[in-house]
Amino acid sequence: MSDSSDTDTVFPAMPLPLPGSPSSSWASFRDRFKALFHDADPRVCTAFWFFGLINNVLYVIILSAALDLVGSGFPKGVVLLADVVPSFVTKLTAPYFIHVVPYPIRVLVFVALSVCGMLIIALTPAHTDGRSISTKLAGVVLASLSSGAGELSFLGLTHFYGRFSLAAWSSGTGAAGLVGAGAYAISTTSFGLTVKSTLLASACLPAIMLVSFFGVLPLAPLRHAAREAAHSQDALHRGDEVEPRHEDETHEQDSLLGSGHGRLYVRAVERSKVSQAWTSFQANLNRSKGLFFPFMLPLLLVYVAEYTINQGVTPTLLFPLKETPFEQYRAFYPAYNAIYQAGVFISRSSIPFFRVHHLYFPSFLQIANLAVLTLHALFNFIPNVYIIFLIIFWEGLLGGLVYVNTFAEIADRVPAADREFSLAATTVSDSGGICIAGFLGMAFEVWLCRWQVSQGRKYCTMS
Structure with a gap:
């Protein structure tokens, strides 16, 4: 995709003040900080922050409840796949037709799917037989469809x-990891709520999305865009009339709408609409091809790497308990996840202050993280768990940076006419990366655990 003169930079660079530099004092930094946010609409920021939070938080809650949903004897990776594959399929296909559905109707559908999905999960009996698990997974699929769309x-x-x-959307999605995992853990442990009560309470969260869209978000820009689109469509249809007609012909044909001539004219218009839809689909397909290497591939790579780490490698990054702050081996994984989510939240909230234009560089750094942690799981060369904490935090920072800067680069570099579709179509990369990592992670965990046991390190069997 080439740069376009009608695009604006998402956020200008705002370097931190350097010690001893009068032009970069903290006072001037505060002034630049205020100037950076001077045109921010609080209602827009609030609405999009909650959109990001609520859209993603149910995904996190479902993954946090995976063990409680299917029991210890059922692969947890199946819950991950049920939570991701429908979202991936939706992102792969929906950008080519979802534009015909107005945004208010979409929001209502998303909320209905999320609520139904969470209610199905919560109200299904807490058994671990095949029928109960299948019903719960059906609820997970509904929630996943809502999240992806x-x-x-x-x-x-x-x-x-x-x-x-x-910026607000990305920050909200980053907060979803912390809020979702933390809320589930606190409600089921600190407050002693049952899994059913916690999930039923979660089913109320999508109502916040309704309030944010219909009560907080200013809808004037959306209505203006809808009017512009309708005007353009009407103009296009008027231009599709093959030949201008004389007044007498116009009067005659207008009075014969039920006749053969009228039906032929209507069919011609319908064929024209079908032709326009097919042309639009082909144009969007070509746009997707142009998005792959600059935007989709780096986002795909970073998600494959980080979710392979999270699902397949971190369960084997264990140390003797006396060398760690933990009392049980099962405490390692939640701690790693919390540290990772903190890194994601910080980096997804960083776009007003820090930009990355070369998306492949942090993606390759994430692949390097995967290589280092896998080698440690094999050969045990990192001396303590605190270094692992730093690497996991760095992993979260890199993942969040690539996510938010990918869409910021699209907003900067893609022409305005293609931007809405491009932003939507590129979302397929994160779900695609998670799907690939779901399969890789299951293989990695089994392989690394078996290797460690063969070397006399049996910690992975104690968690």
């Missing part, structure tokens, strides 16, 4: 609301 829709919606909408 929601992500591509809300990212497309940022096209109409400016740079701060993208």
Whole structure:
């Protein structure tokens, strides 16, 4: 995709003040900070932050509840795949037709799917037989469909609301990891709520999305865009009339709408609409091809690497308990996940202050993280768990940076006419990467655990 003169930079660079530099004092930094946010609409930022939070938080809650949903004797990776594959399929296909559905209707559908999915999961008996698990997974699929369609829709919606909408959305999605995992852990442990009560309470969260869209978000830009689109469509249809007709012919044909001539004219218009839809689909397909190498591939790579780490490698990154702050081996994985989510939240909230334009560089650094942690799981050369904490935090930073800067680069570099579709279509990369990592992670965990046991390190069998 080439740069376009009608695009604006999402956020200018804002370097931190350097010690001893009068022009970069903390006072001037504070002034630049205020100037950076001077045109931010609080309603837009609030609405998009909650869109990101609510759209992603149910995904995190479902993964946090995986053990409680299917029991210890059922592969948890199946819950991950049920939570990701429908979202991936939605992101792969929906950008080519979802534009015909108005945003208000989309939001209502997303909320209905999320609520139904969580209610099915919560109200299914807490058994671990095949029928109960299948029913719960059906609820997970509904929630996944809502999350996938929601992500591509809300990212497309940022096209109409400016740079701060993208920053707020990304920050909200980063917060979802911390809020979802933390809320589930606190409610089921600290507060002693049952899994059923916690999931039923979670089913109420999508209502916040309704309030954010219909009560908080200013809808004037969206209505203006809808009017412009309708006007353009009407103009296009008027231009599709093959030949201008004389007044007498016009009067005659207009009075014969039920006749053969009228039906022929209607069929011609319908064929024209079908032709336009097919042309639009082909154009979007070509746009997707142009998005793959600059935007989709680096996002795909970083997600494959980080979710392979999270699902396949971190369960084997264990140390003797006396050398760690933990009392049980099962405490390692939640701690790693919390540290990872903190890194993701910070980096997804960083776009007003820090930009990365070369997306492949952090993607390759993430692949290096995967290589280092896998080698440690094999050969045990990192001396203590605190270094692992730092690497996991760095992993979260890299993942969040690539996510938010991918969409910021699209907003900068893709022409305005293609931007809404491009933002939506590129979301397929994160779900595709998670799907690939889901299969890789299951293989990695089994392989690394068996290797460690063969070397006399049996910690992975104690967690």
